[in-house]
Amino acid sequence: MASASTLPGPALQASKAALSAALAENHVKDPQNEQNGDESLEPGEIDEVDMQQQAENIRTVFNDPQNFNVKHPLFSAWTLWFDSPATKGRNMPQTPMTAFPQTPLAQTPGGIASAAQGWMEDIKRVISFDSVEEFWGLYNNIVPPSNLPQRANYYLFKEGIIPAWEDDANKNGGKWSIQLPKDKNRANVDKMWLYTMLAAIGETFDPILANATPENEEDAPQSMITGVIVSTRPQFYRLSIWTRTAPQSTGTDDDNELRERVEAIGRHFKVNVLGYAGNAKLQAPLATEVEFLSHKDSDKKGKNAKKIVV
DSSP states (O other): OOOOOOSOHHHHHHTHHHHHHHHHHOOOOOHHHHHHTOTTSOTTOOOOOOHHHHHHHOOOTTTOTTTOOOOOEEEEEEEEEEEOGGGTTOSSOOOTTTTSOOEEGGGSSSOOOHHHHHHHTTOEEEEEEEEHHHHHHHHTTSOOGGGSOTTOEEEEEETTOOSSTTSTTTTTOEEEEEEEEHHHHTTTHHHHHHHHHHHHHTTOSSHHHHTOOTTTGGGSOOOSEEEEEEEEOSSEEEEEEEESOOOOOOOOHHHHHHHHHHHHHHHHIIIIISOOOTTOOOOBTTBOOSEEEEHHHHTTTTTTOOOEEO
């Protein structure tokens, strides 16, 4: 019998649809029937699939972390990026991810507008992955945020999207973020970052995708989420979720609908990922509420910025 999973609940949620796909795609065949052409079947009769037998022959990371034979594909492929003061001006620095090859941004395909190249040139591409198993392999081999040096950043973005405002997927979007004092949150930030990543790769942030059923998944709109970031600063941590689009406060039906969708992402972040009560007030010295700003408003540095708070 398979042993009970010891992974956090969000990990199971992130791959709930993948196991069904694995079962459907990995039929267990009877060698004797395969050799004899299964003469027990009448012409035109369809052999019934024994799902119990299939399940017993499939080992996943949830019941055998070392010897699994089926991977759980994610909805999208993702790329982890990293930078810190130690990476500035160095081609192959010693960083917390020494087990993985790192590629400077300038060497990655696609690139971004020259306006972003200046401050992005020191960011290193760590690794890309597209399965739950590869995610855990990565996560178990990197230094957690609580042990990163000051002014370091992890960026987890969908493959093909650069963690810069200038990227086409980000330029019309914005970000949810929260700032937390270091001294009070050093013991919590690692779990918060893990759950933020799991919600991102499991597509549970965006309510439209999270509520999609197998019947309407193909008709669901593009995911709102492009990436998530954790940053360490001398006195605080910052967690952020980047979105493709941002409401413009125009008062139109489409903009109001977009605002509701964006606010739902922020509430999910606050309550289900970070673990705060929905009505909790978080503003304090060095701390902020869970706040949303479009990238264009962020560039205004507070002047006439339209902030959303949940």
